[in-house]
Amino acid sequence: MKFLGKNVQISDSAKIGANVRIGDNTVIYENVEIGDDSIIANNCVIGEPTANYYSTESHKNKPTIIGKNALIRSHAIIYEDVQIGEGFQTGHRLTIREKTIIGNHCGIGTNCDVQGYLTIGDHCHFHSEVHICQFSTIGNFVFMYPGVVLANDKYPPTEQVIGPTIGDYTQIGIQSSVIGDVKIGANCFIGAQTVITKNFEAFAYILGVPAKRKGDVRDLKSESGEPLYPWKNRFSRGMPW
Amino acid sequence: MKFLGKNVQISDSAKIGANVRIGDNTVIYENVEIGDDSIIANNCVIGEPTANYYSTESHKNKPTIIGKNALIRSHAIIYEDVQIGEGFQTGHRLTIREKTIIGNHCGIGTNCDVQGYLTIGDHCHFHSEVHICQFSTIGNFVFMYPGVVLANDKYPPTEQVIGPTIGDYTQIGIQSSVIGDVKIGANCFIGAQTVITKNFEAFAYILGVPAKRKGDVRDLKSESGEPLYPWKNRFSRGMPW
């Protein structure tokens, strides 16, 4: 009994692909494009206008493009001026602000808060309650776990800020912070509740408050002695290899 | 003016008990059973189908059972295949995924995220923004405070994971992490922002990153010299004693 079409609003200027299903109480605003075979579940808002809408009568929504095969779960809010690749999957109550670019085959979990003015590569997966600040640059195959916060200001408040850059394949453990214009290399593993305010090279195992390089991730072994990283060699669910 | 019945959807196969009130814009899906005298507030989704629903036309919702005297506040999402005992109370925007079993007289606060495939005992109380990972086992009278994260993977990502086991009466302070297949004994107190990746015996006072046993909780005294733990002796609000 989902997708009954009850209390749904879709703008005349929205382009809805073939075989798209849209849940009850969902709103699709002007200039939204949704790719074929996508599902937008109940109570979502797609193409939410920015604050300018409230003050400027002539406000025109910029394009919001969601690629094919998306599954956007209920209560998500995705602003205007967002581009998302194909195969996008979300949890519930996701927020994505304007000027966000997301690659293909990404997943973003329940209650995540993506602040806009940022780029996320392909095959990234953010678990629940992840907060990505403005002006961040996230590579490909980057995974973040519950409660991670990326922030763009080491000594707040500041008028001009730049967010973190996270390298490909890097894993960020639960409730960790990455703060300011810092660069984390590829294939790093950042342990839980780590606070990063400086750069780290590729393959670093990073831990602590403040964060320190504890070693090379390639030296981390499982209980049975197998190398844990690069994780590409031991994890394939949903991955292209 | 609540419970006007506006824009409510209730499946024909749902079993709604006597004197149940259901808020506006709420959806009750197939195979949901709600006990007598319960309140489901506005904008809730009860019996949300799992992802299989989107790909399998023949998907049948598994039973979702909510015991009598529940008070489920607005914007909650409770999946199919969930069993909850009587006297359940929630904050707003709770998420409970499939295969969650919750005992009697539990309370789960605003924005909590219960990931499913897990068991919670009786009289547990989770304050706001608590994240419980899959494959966790929570005892009775366990309280968790805002921002606590239970996670099931010490070196992510991993295909096979087991979550924490938390003993009866244990208290987990704000923003703490409990990670992996660890066992925390009964009557422990875990201080704020602690990171636990190993086992602890009962009555441990646990603190730090990484977590250490700081002493026996029975030695903790109030300013007036009274013992603080076991807390059962000094706290009774909502408890059966």
Place this chain on the structure above:
Amino acid sequence: MKFLGKNVQISDSAKIGANVRIGDNTVIYENVEIGDDSIIANNCVIGEPTANYYSTESHKNKPTIIGKNALIRSHAIIYEDVQIGEGFQTGHRLTIREKTIIGNHCGIGTNCDVQGYLTIGDHCHFHSEVHICQFSTIGNFVFMYPGVVLANDKYPPTEQVIGPTIGDYTQIGIQSSVIGDVKIGANCFIGAQTVITKNFEAFAYILGVPAKRKGDVRDLKSESGEPLYPWKNRFSRGMPW
């Protein structure tokens, strides 16, 4: 196509100011007063009744007053018995419980959870996912960043609790905790993931688990050697100076 008036409920006893716009699926309960030129976006609940409503047929909503020029974004829940000054701005999915008093020109971000029985001064700005416990007292020009938790109980659970008092201009960095009946002076800067359980004087630079005074904020300099604090001298966006 916002503000179509679809599925909106407004109590007859609500006082809606001039030029107020109210989004679709929004509910305004009894005894709510909304100031002129305000915007209440979609799917909001204003004047949510407290638990007493569910058990007491004669429940009367206490006044909820929102000052003029408010912009309350979608999915916010604001309880009865709340007073908010003029120029209030919010993110999405804000929760404000009963007996909250908020001054003028405050902003509270997405997913913030304001627990009620507390006071917030003028010109405060809380970024996303901030949790403010009951019985807190927040001064003026206090900024808090994502994931901050104020908690009122050092050794939980406790029947009687008092929350923190935060002085004017103080900045609280991401994911920090302030716990119990502690007093933080004016013009402090609290770094990321700090855990505070004791008092600090004005102008303290506070860091660590447990929190320590690392110095005087007036000695913190930017890379170009300019003093960073008091921040009033270098930041003016949205401020009255």
